Amino acid sequence: MNEVIKSFKNSQWFSRLPELSEFKKIIKNGLSGAKVLLLILISWSPNAFADSANLETGRDIFYKHCKACHGDKGNGQTFAANVLNPPPKNFTVEKSKKELTEERMIHSVTKGRKGTAMMPWESNLTKIEILSVVHYIRKELMKLEPSGK
Numbered sequence: 239m240n241e242v243i244k245s246f247k248n249s250q251w252f253s254r255l256p257e258l259s260e261f262k263k264i265i266k267n268g269l270s271g272a273k274v275l276l277l278i279l280i281s282w283s284p285n286a287f288a289d290s291a292n293l294e295t296g297r298d299i300f301y302k303h304c305k306a307c308h309g310d311k312g313n314g315q316t317f318a319a320n321v322l323n324p325p326p327k328n329f330t331v332e333k334s335k336k337e338l339t340e341e342r343m344i345h346s347v348t349k350g351r352k353g354t355a356m357m358p359w360e361s362n363l364t365k366i367e368i369l370s371v372v373h374y375i376r377k378e379l380m381k382l383e384p385s386g387k
């Protein structure tokens with residue numbers, strides 16, 4: 239349930255929600271309270287969640303696109319590690335937890351790391367998907383608090 243509330247709060251819909259005073263203005267300007275309520279209900283359809291970063295989406299993407307190199311536990315101990323130089327990042331060690339800020343991870347996944355096997359994903363994944371997979375790595379593999387930078 240917390241996840242649902244969190245993803246609702248992170249959703250673009252929530253951030254588009256006008257301030258309460260804006261609502262008052264809308265009502266004053268002639269829209270009845272019932273109509274406003276209806277508008278809220280319509281915009282808060284299940285689709286309102288579709289554009290927010292989400293852990294399950296992140297897990298799916300990680301298993302599909304990242305696991306082969308980084309490993310399902312994110313420790314980089316995969317077959318690929320034997321043949322890649324530098325090897326895939328081990329997300330689980332302290333050094334990585336210190337070094338990898340959320341911004342850096344988003345940037346590296348989007349643009350890739352020049353001269354390494356870490357390719358840019360911007361043409362394969364949407365911004366929201368990149369955010370989702372980074373959140374998944376940080377929360378489930380690095381065991382960091384969501385807001386920890």
Ligand code: HEC
Pocket residue numbers: 299300303304305306307308318322324325326327338342343344346347351354355356357359371372
């Ligand atoms: C072909 C192997 C391969 C695949 C697939 C791969 N990576 Fe990587 N990844 C690497 C390597 C190698 C590095 C280490 C790059 C370096 O040391 O600069 C790396 C590093 C990273 C880093 C740390 C970058 C930094 O700033 O130091 C992140 C975050 C990351 N990968 C996320 C992902 C995500 C998310 C996916 C899936 C969408 C993915 N990787 C798929 C090989 C891969």
